[in-house]
Amino acid sequence: MSATAGHDHALDACFLGPYGENDTLLEKLLVEFLRDHVYWRRNFHPEDPPAIATTAAQHPDYLAYEARMRRELHRLSAALKKSVPFHSPRYIGHMASDLLLPGLAAQMLTLPYNPNNVSEDAAPVTVELEVKVGLQLARMLGYPNDPNQDLCALGHLTSGGTVANYQALRLALALKAFPVALRAAQVPEIELPADDWSAFNLASADGIALLTQWQRWLSTLPPAERHHWQARVEAERIEQRGLVDFFTAHSQLSVPLVLAPATAHYSWSKGLKLLGLGRNQLELLPTRSMRLDPEALRATLRQCARERRSVLMCVAVLGGTEYGTIDPVDGVLAARAEARTLGLDFAVHVDAAWGGYLATLFRHADGSLRSRDEVGAEYIQFPTPAVHAAFAALGDTDSATVDPHKLGYLPYGAGAFICRDHRAMALLAERADYVFQAGTPADYMTRYRNIGQFTPEGSKAGAVAAAAYVTHQVLPLHHAQFGRLPRATIRAAEEFYARARRFAIDVADVVAVLVPFVPDSNLVCLALNPVGNRDVRAANVFMSTLQGMLKCEPEQPLQSKEFFGSGTSLRPEMLGPAETDRIFTGLGLDAIDPNQNPEHDHLRILRHTLMNPYLVNRENGMNYIDGYFDFLERSIRALLARSPWHRESGIVAEAGPRPASEGRAA
Helix, strand or coil, X not given: CCCCCCCCHHHCCCECCCCXXXXXXXXXXXXXXXXXXXXXXXXXXXXXXXXXXXXXXXXXXXHHHHHHHHHHXXXXXXXXXXXXXXXXXXXXXXXXXXXXXXXXXHHHXXXXXXXXXXXXXXXXXXXXXXXXXXXXXXXXXXXXXXXCCCCCCEEEEECXXXXXXXXXXXXXXXXXXXXXXXXXXXXXXXXXXXXXXXXXXXXXXXXXXXXXHHHHHHHXXXXXXXXXXXXXXXXXXXXXXXXXXXXXXXXXXXXXXXXXXXCCCCHHHHHHHHCCCCHHHEEEECEECCEECHHXXXXXXXXXXXXXXXXXXXXXXXXXXXXXXXXXXXXXXXXXXXXXXXXXXXXXXXXXXXXXXXXXXXXXCCCCECCHHHHHCCCCCCCCHHHHHHHHCHHHXXXXXXXXXXXXXXXXXXXEXXXXXXXXXXXXXXXXXXXXXCCXXXXXXXXXXXXXXXXXXXXXXXXXXXXXXXXXXXXXXXXCCCCHHHHHHHHXXXXXXXXXXXXHHHCCCCEEEECCCCCCCCEEEEEEEECCCCCHHHHHHHHHHHHHCCCCCCCCCHHHCCCECEEEEEXXXXXXXXXXXXXXXXXXXXXXXXXXXXXXXXXXXXXXXXCCCCCEECCCCEEHHHHHHHHHHHHHHHHHHCHHHHHHHCCCCCCCCCCHHHCCCC
């Protein structure tokens, strides 16, 4: 399929549609399966008499209750009309779009059954679906995914990417500290590292091998002796002793660092606070064009090795939530390989909350990797060699976060954590006799039917697992099926980027326009500054006013807005001197004065998430990208023509327009 191919009709049945085009399909599905649910209830024990009499519907109390319920539901329905129109191609703001019909219908179908995915006792069907979703996502990422093999991934659902990132920290710390606990317990019959530093810096695979060896040795012991050694090791584990006691007892070791790019999501800061590691242990690394700088990582790791400073994890971001950029996952793995020669090891986690489902573009139906030429034949410039290399390296990382409720187009409450080797999860097991059965089944699917003993959350909606599983079955996670969705959005991003460059020339007489970073994915930012203005404060006033025109305002009818967008900021400390100078010079702005009010230490920009697959439909003549830039030009010219605007903002226009040839584009 060429990069200029027309509308993909395979997508037409995927969504309810911007205009509700598939309302009949969704209605038929809901009525059919609601009736099916009712029949199930009636046939559970058909000999039981109805608990609610057939005459109840005529009772005054019944009628009054029904009236109150209808009134409140009508009020809610009316209030919800003020919601953000995520379904519309006119919405290009945050990471939300229309919902896939298979997932929406499956979730609605499952809700009346109300399964709780803490264990098979509360969710005998949907717990198994959740484990299968984990295997589906593992295959998409390139992780081992055959549950009949010892080396197999495990994934589970969470409320979102934030909790999945917490789980990554939790597992990495447990695995890193376990060999130290074995040494402290003086376990016999197992060859252990020579000292605490070596034990704390085992590779993940070696730590899992040690755990497996320990479990096998325990299984050979009589029950009393087995209990003795289990208790002895448990007493030495970091989860039992706590951080202070553990690191006091092992004075060779320091509380480990977590290394992440400056673009990392704020959940990493929250996670380190939550686990008690402390925000001071999060070291944010410099970036190159908002992508992690491998050289800066290598320098940091060499310094850590010299100072004997432990590192728990390095995070690579696969699609930053602000700029959509893709970190060099392959470069992070190469840096770890170098660090291992210095005696330093750590987990590599990929925060792919946003970009995880883009991996479908890189997978054949059999799970194998597509070449860059195969992928690139469908686009103008995507993927760059760096982006392809990053996705090709995913299978060698230790764990990943993916959000089905983002580019998976599922309802909110669907994040996912996936680890490459399920055997490490034994370190997170929690026992609760009233929920979980004793013992550890050998069979993979049986073992994880009590998934709640391994997860940060207890009770979880099984309907979410059903939504994800059915969606992945209807649209398998490879380029020829699910990949059609991100393919449409990447093409839209390429068209948006090209249109932005033309837009920069069209409005060069009134505003300088810059795409600060060439897009790696389907998220594109725009930086703008009125001609003649050199003050970042005035530029931010201008951008805030412009962004206000793109916000959903509850006090105004939605129809009064032509388009909906979002914004973010560029900060010099994140950009670095060279990138800051490039962007500020391109916009005609003076450098930010570090001594000025901290409220003005950033540059506001527009942020566009191009998730909707109907942004460009040449068959019906609609091109919302062209429409958006036409709207943007009208809005900018009207805004800058208002004399009160100039007085309030401090912007002074130049005497005359610049020639169009001076327009600044990325």
